[in-house]
Amino acid sequence: MDHNRSSSAGELARALARNAEVVCRRYLSNGRRQGRYWLVGDAQNMPGRSLFVRLTGPDSGKGAAGKWTDAATGEHGDLLDIIARAERLESLRDILAEARRFLSLPQTDPATRRIPVATGSPDAARRLFHAGTPIAGTLAERYLVSRGISHLDALPALRFHPSCFYREHPKAPRQTWPAMLAAVTDLNGTITGVHRTWLARDGSAKAPLATPRRAMGNFLGNGVRFGVAADVMAAGEGIETMLSLRCLLPRMPMVAALSAAHLAALVLPLGLRRLYIAQDKDDAGANAARALAARAMSLGVDALMLNSRLGDFNDDLRLIGLRETQSAVCNQLIALDQIHIKV
Numbered sequence: 001m002d003h004n005r006s007s008s009a010g011e012l013a014r015a016l017a018r019n020a021e022v023v024c025r026r027y028l029s030n031g032r033r034q035g036r037y038w039l040v041g042d043a044q045n046m047p048g049r050s051l052f053v054r055l056t057g058p059d060s061g062k063g064a065a066g067k068w069t070d071a072a073t074g075e076h077g078d079l080l081d082i083i084a085r086a087e088r089l090e091s092l093r094d095i096l097a098e099a100r101r102f103l104s105l106p107q108t109d110p111a112t113r114r115i116p117v118a119t120g121s122p123d124a125a126r127r128l129f130h131a132g133t134p135i136a137g138t139l140a141e142r143y144l145v146s147r148g149i150s151h152l153d154a155l156p157a158l159r160f161h162p163s164c165f166y167r168e169h170p171k172a173p174r175q176t177w178p179a180m181l182a183a184v185t186d187l188n189g190t191i192t193g194v195h196r197t198w199l200a201r202d203g204s205a206k207a208p209l210a211t212p213r214r215a216m217g218n219f220l221g222n223g224v225r226f227g228v229a230a231d232v233m234a235a236g237e238g239i240e241t242m243l244s245l246r247c248l249l250p251r252m253p254m255v256a257a258l259s260a261a262h263l264a265a266l267v268l269p270l271g272l273r274r275l276y277i278a279q280d281k282d283d284a285g286a287n288a289a290r291a292l293a294a295r296a297m298s299l300g301v302d303a304l305m306l307n308s309r310l311g312d313f314n315d316d317l318r319l320i321g322l323r324e325t326q327s328a329v330c331n332q333l334i335a336l337d338q339i340h341i342k343v
Contacts, residue, residue, distance in 0.1 A: 009080065009092065012099045016079040017066025019103075020055045023079050026102065027086040028053070029134035030154050042070055043077075043085040047154050053082070087130070125184070125194040125217035132159030132181045139203030140180035146204055147240050148318040151247040157183045157224050166198055168210050177207045182224040182239055184217060184258070187269050193217020195224065195239065195258055219258060221267035227253030229269045232337055234306065235292065236278030236313075237263050237285060244314040245278055245306070248326045251339065252276075260288035268295075274302045274337070281311055306332050 016023050024031060024038040030047045031040025036056050041048025050072040057065040069076040083102070084095045135141045138160035141152055164179035177198040184193035195215045198207035206212040224239055226246055233253045236242050242256040257263035260280070264287070268275065275296045279289040293303035306329060308316045316325040330338055 009096055012096060012103070012105075013066065013078045013080050014059050015103055015105075016083075016099060017059065017064065020053060020066045020079065023066075023082070023102070024053055024055070025134055025136075027079075027082050029136075029156055042072070043068070043075070043082055045086055045156060053079075120216045122192050122217045126191045128161070128164075128196075128216075129159060129181050129183050129191060129194045132161045135160045135180065138162075139178045139199050139201075142203035143180060143197075143199050143205070144240070144243065147244075147314055149240065149243045149247060149314070151243075151250055155226065157185070157226060159183075161196075164196060164198065166207075166209060177201070177209070178203065182256075184215070184219055184222050185225055186222045187267060191217075192222050193219050197239070215258060219262050221262075221265055223255035223257045223262070223266060225253070225255050229253040229255070229272060231271060231273040232276075233269075233272060233274075234276040234278060235263065235266055236306075237280055237288070238312065238314075240314045241278055241280070241312045244312075244317040245329070247317060247322065248313075248329050252337070260284035264288040264291040264295075266292060268299060268301060272296075272301050274304065274334075276304050276306050276333070276337075278306045278308070278313060281308065304332070304334070 021033060021038065028038060028040045028045050030045050031038050033055065036054065038053040038055055039049045040046070040051050042051050051068055051070040053068040054063065054065050057063040059065070066079045067076065068078070068082065080095055080099060083089070083098050087098055089095045089098060135152065135155065135158050140158065140160040144152060159181045161179045161181055163176040166175045166177055178201065179199060180197040182195040183191045184195060185191055193216055196213065198209055198212045200207050223235070226242060230253070233255065234242070234245060234249065235255045235257060236245065237257055237260060239256045239258070242254045246254055255266065257266050277289045277292055279285055289305060293305070296303040309328065310316050310319060313325070
């Protein structure tokens, strides 16, 4: 980015710097605070410790808050650069508009104001997801912990929205409830949809609504991804099911397809050698798992079923316990893949 910015850009950069930790938690959610710095892998929000952002310091000059350096590449910049990279924005106008949205400032340039998008479209899904915050310390984290899921680090696919709109039907009055948001992405990482789980106001369970789970956007072939698949991955239906399996196999990339029909249609990444399918214990789940396995095998991918003892792996995790469930899952892996078991 050109650093000969206008005074407006400079003012926004300073405003962001005064809220540096909040900015980092939003746009560099895979990092963590250590002393006066926020540490993360790089400006694209990969896990790691190479890039560090100053959280405190003067407004300008040496040691200024909001300045960052990537020790691996030598790159450096300010929080406007972080927003540009995290949101994949190229024009200065778009970067400044995103910064103003984050800071809840008015859009001074009419050209930067939000253009309406179709309800339920991928664009609407992307806007909703980006309006959320990382789940750490939120009701979404409390909800997952209540389901026995505690391995909750490095989950950029999940966010929390404190007041997500809900209508029971199109003519019903609009309500707002806290919600866990899950980004549905294609193999390139592009958000094509978002899945919403509305939560009770204390985060102890799902909200007492007729349909506390809903999806918007394009889902066919895509899913909610936990980790980046290479040669081995696991796939299943529900978010909680796959997060429970992730507690047992934290090093294995996973994807939640969100329904039996979408599991059967899941697009598999190039280079995949082995696919583990978490099979739900119902007819629809079994049929979807068999269909996905058959298609995987036709593509030269070894497909193996992972079977829970109860209804799904979340039931196993909560009612049987982590160690016993982990042992049962380990016995279903080939020896080479047991490195994915949590030590």
